[in-house]
Amino acid sequence: MDKEIKTILIADVDEKSSSSLAKFFAERGYSVITSKVASEVIQKIQNTRIDVLVMNVELEEMKGYEVVPIVKKITPKLPIIIISDDFSLEIAKKVHQAGIFYYAMKPLDMQEMELAIRDAFKELEKEVTTSIDRMVTISTVKEEPAGVEKKKEAQLIDGKAVAKRIKEELKNEISQLKEKYHSSPVLLAIQVGENPASAVYLKSQHKGCEEVGIDFQLEQLPKEITEKELIKFIEEKNEDERVSGIILQMPLPAQINAEKVQAIIDPAKDVEGVNPENMGMLVYGKPKLAPCTALSVMELIKSTGTSIKGLQVTVVGHSSIVGKPLALLLLSSPFESATTTVCHIATRDLASHTRKADILIVAVGKAGLIKGEMIKEGAIVIDVGVNRVGDKIVGDVLFEEAKEKASLITPVPGGVGQVTTAMLLRNTIEAWKSRLGIPVESERI
Template structure:
């Protein structure tokens, strides 16, 4: 197997740019028709892991023509206060999408908070009703990182039907939805986690390996099948001996790139596509809200014309 050359790096930039261009056209059209998309990001407390994400959300939303507002709450906020703020946003017609940045402080029950977001404004697909849609093979609004990871695998041109895929990590927001999305596409999916007996034995069977654990260099070259596609979802801050810090993934890219046929770099891989999918989801949510307006206020003729 030849070592990976430069164009086998599965870069997120071009995939993200294509998605953002599509979102931009859709946002422009919706705005012209009187439905301006607006995404609100909720952060509770100071979380370094969220800062990069929110900064990129703001920058790309601006590029796509989507209004963006960041609402930062103090770490002492109670769950009740946060729920009340979310209910206010649900009822505000100017706000068309809401994302709750994770993690939130331990005293706030994240599941209850995600369920407080109205499903029609749930741009991250984390409301139980939204995540349930994925089980029913309705895939147009999936959790952003999971959808981004699958989008990158598709960019290899590999046929997902019958593809042997291993997902390492089974969190609700990343690993599990990846497994469901891939099952819907016809892949044969194995999910590994911290109790898996031989991670290496499973990982080595994979034609496509997804890694979402949060442990730098967990996946080494001897755990990867020659010619596989490796999607590295990890975003870990690493401090260098000189005191500076950088972002690394969960895969030992230096060694794995000698074995794999495709590998997503960190940074520059899944991250930028995650942001693009969030904006695409914002338009999916807006279109669902418009369908409700049409169904509620449209005359029969107008409803037919819009279809």
């Protein structure tokens, strides 16, 4: 029996964009219907089997996010992907509050769109949608009674989902490049002595590498090794053409200066982005391999569809691997940068800074540092902190209070940490591609 052809409805007032998307998905075996009028979109969903709706914020007659609740009343389980070229925080909030499956910004990354569609179909397989759900007419839908609107809690920024998408993209890219160049990326992890916390991170690195197709190698060195011996070992690995990336596991024994040794790692293989040369490139706004946690935060903000241009972004914490590089990343574009404030232990009246933040990023390592009253109504909150309180893992932000004020928030666990490992894998691939002389490209419309 032939496999059932899935139908995608593309709703976009931009006919050029709509045509490009339609061609892209038709070439991949999908049935595609297009429209640019809101009422026509609703009618098609009423009368035609649609498996996924890809809809621009801009439509004729109505905004796309205004169409979403109507569509959900007709067919509650239909995955809806919203696209937009409006980078404003206000639009991003409205889209996420509408409750959609995925939000993508133009220019569209077509590989990302294809993965979003695949994930949408997987979601459909989990939910059984009857034909009755598909054919309910708008006239039978009852309006909610008027009354006091219940305040909405913040939506979660799902780090696990973001990491999954990144890994899927990397897996596909690695597979194609292996076939073309007959080469494989190799991540070398160096551990000096034994440490339980380091062992957990190593296990996560190994698993991530296996998932995407990176060869993971572990070199375990004795804790008695001298600094000079470790430097010599790293210098040898710098020259090893088989090794794409090097990561030095922390902590190191007391006899070794971590910063001095990290500076020895070849900047082109420094997948943690901590070599002084890589840090320096951040100052010039031309990052090559940047610190993974800082990249993770930027990726999570990007996943919300929010442009940072001109927004008030407050970073609490100024460590060399999170706060400082993150501030530089937020300022890395000549025209699209955020208005960035960095707070630290010497900051006076911390709350006066956090309350102004459209995006609040907290990376201190102190449980409960940020309370709900310190957060601006409708802000995006990224909690980088990981703290053990009793038998629980919590962030730096009081989550239960924060979710009453924020529009979007990362959970702990399940937020930044998930994406940080994915950024390590991406850095490894970028290092590998650089050694192969492959330029970074993406198919966009």
